[in-house]
Amino acid sequence: MNIPFMRLDRQFEQHKDTIMALCEQVFSHGRVLQGPEVAKLENQLCEVMGTKHAVAVGSATDALFFALVTAGIKPGDKIAVPAMTFVASASPVIRAGATPVFVDAGENYQPDITKTIELVNSGSVQAVIAVHLYGQLFDITPLADACRAKGVILIEDAAQAIGATFNGSSPGAQSFAASLSFDPMKVAGAFGSGGAIVTNDSAVTERIKRLRYHGRDDSRTYLELGYNSQIASIQAGIVGFKLDHLEEWAKRRQHIARRYTSVLDEISSTTPPLEIPGSHHVFHKYVMTAGENRDRLREHLSAAGIGTMIHYASPLHKVPVFADYITENDAFPESERLSHEALSLPMYPELDDDDVDYICETLTSFNW
Ligand SMILES: Cc1ncc(COP(=O)(O)O)c(C=O)c1O
Known part of the structure; x- marks a missing residue:
């Protein structure tokens, strides 16, 4: 018997008609970037995650970077990040010019929350990236309370946790923003790359929308230096289909x-x-x-x-x-x-x- 670790081929085989119909839909209307599938995906994400806003971008790595920039993280800031996670939980910190402060794992693969709260309370960090690993959330409330009390920014890396809840609450409910990944290995994976930010803050949403495309606002004015980090409409359609299931x-x-x-x-x-x-x-x-x-x-x-x-x-x-x-x-x-x-x-x-x-x-x- 041969059981690979991942089987996107089997996934495609099982949902071929839907996936091919979505591709045809996008190629037919021709809005291959920022098409209606992207707006629909953002609405679905708000529903799934229970947040007011969602912005789809090119990857969760970009999403986390945009969250840090939008939060005002500046060179020299220190940011707590778990040591036991994927590199992309920490690399955006360096990309933003800040310094990662690594925290050991605690119980059950989760970051050591006690140590993270100590860093927050001692004024040693300006922000925390809280990573929810393997499809399960840890209880964010004590950390969120500590961050709020000290004016420390809390960002959730929920790349692996779409659909997970803790006491009914989803990532983004108690933090500045949460980043999500549609990497092909994820529970709602694209057949390519993609990510999103979810947040309840409309100003954060507008800024990240600008950052994802060259700093351009709704009136097509290029207001600031931005990036090109868009999810393809085909991928948004496929992720949307997966969110339905x-x-x-x-x-x-x-x-x-x-x-x-x-x-x-x-x-x-x-x-x-x-x-x-x-x-x-x-x-x-x-x-x-x-x-x-x-x-x-x-x-x-x-x-x-x-x-x-x-x-x-x-x-x-x-x-x-x-x-x-x-x-x-x-x-x-x-x-x-x-x-x-x-x-x-x-x-x-x-x-x-x-x-x-x-x-x-x-x-x-x-x-x-
Ligand atoms: C915990 C974690 N953070 C961030 C990322 C980055 O996601 P993306 O590949 O969408 O940039 C991943 C993806 O593997 C991840 O597992």
Whole structure:
């Protein structure tokens, strides 16, 4: 059996008629950039995320950068970012001229909130990027309260968390803005690149709309230096189609996750991902830990034709691009542990029951 980590080919096969019809629609009306599909996607995002505004841009990396610029981040500002995340949670900080201050992972793959709040309370950072990993939100309220009290800007990197809620609340509700990704691996992925910012602030929305296209306002005046960061209308249409199925596909992901967890619960040397009470986990990824067995387990699954990945093999303090921002006294023991022990299993709604049975059997047959 061959079960790749990701199967966009199968996704395309299952939804070919809809996807091809959306392509035809865009090519026929010809507004391939900023077409009606983009405006429709922005309205859908407001509904899904519960925010007043959404601006679609070229990627979540750009979205985060635009949020930082709009928040007034300036050279020399310090910004707390988790060490255990994808590089694009921190690279926009440097692009904005600011300095990332890395924070170790805490419980359950989440950033260490206690340490982050300490940085906020001690006046050491001007902003915080809060990253929600793997399809689950952490409780943002204590951090949001601390940031508000100290006048620190809070931006949520919700690239992996579209559709996830905590106590019914979505990213963007308590922060300056939240960035979203439509990278092909994401729960609402484009067949290409794309991202968005959601926020309740209309001035932030207008500014980011200008930044995404050369600083141009509604009257087509170029008011400031901007960028070219647009999502293609075709991609907006495809993401919009996927948003219509978000809940249905999240249920399938949850079902698969619970099958994996039921197997791993029987094996004492592994830790399945925890579904935090109050959280609606959309399982963008299924990340387990396998202690010192991780690499051997990965080989066992690979020999059986099952693709896996490691999120993240290099925590950001070990990534060369950030070397200048790490001091000798910095320590990130939990991020290091996760980088040695975590393993991500295939997780997409197109996995069929035979695939899931086979993965579960292969996990069971491993010599733990
Ligand atoms: C946590 C996180 N932040 C930011 C990004 C960047 O998203 P994009 O690829 O849309 O720029 C990603 C994408 O992989 C991500 O996982």
